[in-house]
Amino acid sequence: MSSKAIAARLAATQILHGVLFDKRLMAEMLSGSKSPIARLSPADRARAQSMATGVLRHLEGIDAILNVYLERPPQPRAMQALRLATYEMLAEQTAAHGAVNAAVEIVRGSAKAGHLAGLVNAVARKVADEGPALWQDQKPQKLPSWLARPITKNFGKEVLTPIEAAHQAGAAIDLTLKDQGRSDEFVERLNATLLPTGSLRLPGRPQVSALPGFVEGDWWVQDAAAALPARMLGDVDGKNVLDLCAAPGGKTMQMASSGAWVSAVDISDARLDRLRENLERVGLRAHLIDEDATRFEPDEPFDAVLLDAPCSATGTIRRHPDLPFAKAGVDMSGLFDLQARLIDAALSQLKPDGYLVYCTCSLLPREGERQVADALARHENLRVAPVDWVTLGVDPTWQTADGGLRLRPDYWPDLGGMDGFYMALLQNGEKAR
Numbered sequence: 069m070s071s072k073a074i075a076a077r078l079a080a081t082q083i084l085h086g087v088l089f090d091k092r093l094m095a096e097m098l099s100g101s102k103s104p105i106a107r108l109s110p111a112d113r114a115r116a117q118s119m120a121t122g123v124l125r126h127l128e129g130i131d132a133i134l135n136v137y138l139e140r141p142p143q144p145r146a147m148q149a150l151r152l153a154t155y156e157m158l159a160e161q162t163a164a165h166g167a168v169n170a171a172v173e174i175v176r177g178s179a180k181a182g183h184l185a186g187l188v189n190a191v192a193r194k195v196a197d198e199g200p201a202l203w204q205d206q207k208p209q210k211l212p213s214w215l216a217r218p219i220t221k222n223f224g225k226e227v228l229t230p231i232e233a234a235h236q237a238g239a240a241i242d243l244t245l246k247d248q249g250r251s252d253e254f255v256e257r258l259n260a261t262l263l264p265t266g267s268l269r270l271p272g273r274p275q276v277s278a279l280p281g282f283v284e285g286d287w288w289v290q291d292a293a294a295a296l297p298a299r300m301l302g303d304v305d306g307k308n309v310l311d312l313c314a315a316p317g318g319k320t321m322q323m324a325s326s327g328a329w330v331s332a333v334d335i336s337d338a339r340l341d342r343l344r345e346n347l348e349r350v351g352l353r354a355h356l357i358d359e360d361a362t363r364f365e366p367d368e369p370f371d372a373v374l375l376d377a378p379c380s381a382t383g384t385i386r387r388h389p390d391l392p393f394a395k396a397g398v399d400m401s402g403l404f405d406l407q408a409r410l411i412d413a414a415l416s417q418l419k420p421d422g423y424l425v426y427c428t429c430s431l432l433p434r435e436g437e438r439q440v441a442d443a444l445a446r447h448e449n450l451r452v453a454p455v456d457w458v459t460l461g462v463d464p465t466w467q468t469a470d471g472g473l474r475l476r477p478d479y480w481p482d483l484g485g486m487d488g489f490y491m492a493l494l495q496n497g498e499k500a501r
């Protein structure tokens with residue numbers, strides 16, 4: 069087997085090892101010159117990532133089958149190679165000889181696992197013969213208890229399996245148009261679906277940079293759920309708006325394209341570089357500020373503030389199936405504390421009657437509903453302001469008791485789901501829109 073045929077698979081096993089053994093997030097692992105995909109061709113990079121995410125989405129089922137043939141998990145490199153071969157043969161229906169030979173080659177090339185080549189060959193062949201029958205009727209992969217518990221407690225037992233199914237199904241690519249008035253044109257040019265909230269959903273998984281309108285900067289990639297917080301602010305044309313925790317800038321671009329004067333604050337200069345590149349591509353302007361948002365002291369308070377706080381990102385598991393594994397056991401109390409401090413800072417940067425949107429791409433109420441409840445308790449005059457959900461294309465039953473909006477991956481099942489998110493429109497004083 070040629071080393072070219074092995075390269076993407078070897079990288080996929082290294083990614084799996086990083087996530088499952090070292091508890092690293094794929095996004096962290098895949099940047100930089102030491103990344104497992106650094107030396108691969110663009111096609112092999114995409115293939116390695118797609119295989120690794122595929123294995124992670126089906127890990128429970130894959131391991132259940134491998135456990136039939138393994139007395140105990142073998143050395144990690146051998147285990148990752150077997151997981152990958154099982155995924156290829158059963159989920160992707162790759163020809164058995166290619167997948168089995170690749171697994172054997174990967175293990176042979178390892179000083180620590182080379183002696184297990186025979187075992188890997190024997191187990192992979194068994195999986196090829198008997199696996200398809202065992203693969204039938206797989207239930208969606210279960211979420212770990214640290215995530216399943218708060219979901220069932222807050223949203224009900226019955227929502228867990230649909231959320232798990234949505235995670236396993238993965239996510240389509242959604243776009244936000246710079247000019248919403250061109251929806252019909254881009255629905256046709258991209259063969260896209262116009263979603264109820266105005267985002268466009270692409271069919272399949274095309275190479276985004278090759279699509280019509282990318283070079284011209286007519287749109288950017290943004291999950292439909294992530295496009296809603298900026299729209300909750302209503303008409304921002306001509307207003308001074310502060311985007312806190314702004315990079316890579318999906319919401320900055322939305323507000324700038326609606327005519328707002330946007331100041332975008334982020335603590336990461338590398339991520340602000342990405343925001344700058346994104347703004348350049350779409351031909352929009354914003355004032356970029358490289359600073360800790362809790363310390364930012366503007367000369368003048370803003371008409372509106374959007375705070376998309378750093379969070380567990382558990383609402384994005386459809387696209388990041390590594391997250392439940394990499395974040396298992398991680399202490400998030402510092403993050404929860406930061407979210408509260410960011411809300412307090414945002415309120416201090418806002419005009420007395422201005423609006424603050426607080427949002428997180430999280431499924432944990434601790435980072436959404438609870439943060440808002442705590443903020444209301446800390447700030448006597450703070451209120452959740454009403455929002456016309458129907459105008460935004462949102463099902464009004466998704467509104468929470470506190471007046472915020474809870475979005476879940478199992479919503480829009482026929483359209484392909486959405487990211488999990490929580491968002492609320494806050495205002496000081498009695499006045500409401």
Ligand SMILES: C[S@@+](CC[C@H](N)C(=O)[O-])C[C@H]1O[C@@H](n2cnc3c(N)ncnc32)[C@H](O)[C@@H]1O
Pocket residue numbers: 312313314315316317318319320333334335336339359360361362376377378379
């Ligand atoms: C959820 S992401 C923001 C996504 C962005 N709003 C968008 O729509 O593209 C969270 C961001 O918060 C930034 N961040 C984390 N802590 C921060 C802090 N103390 N001050 C400012 N930015 C912070 C991170 O660098 C990251 O870019």
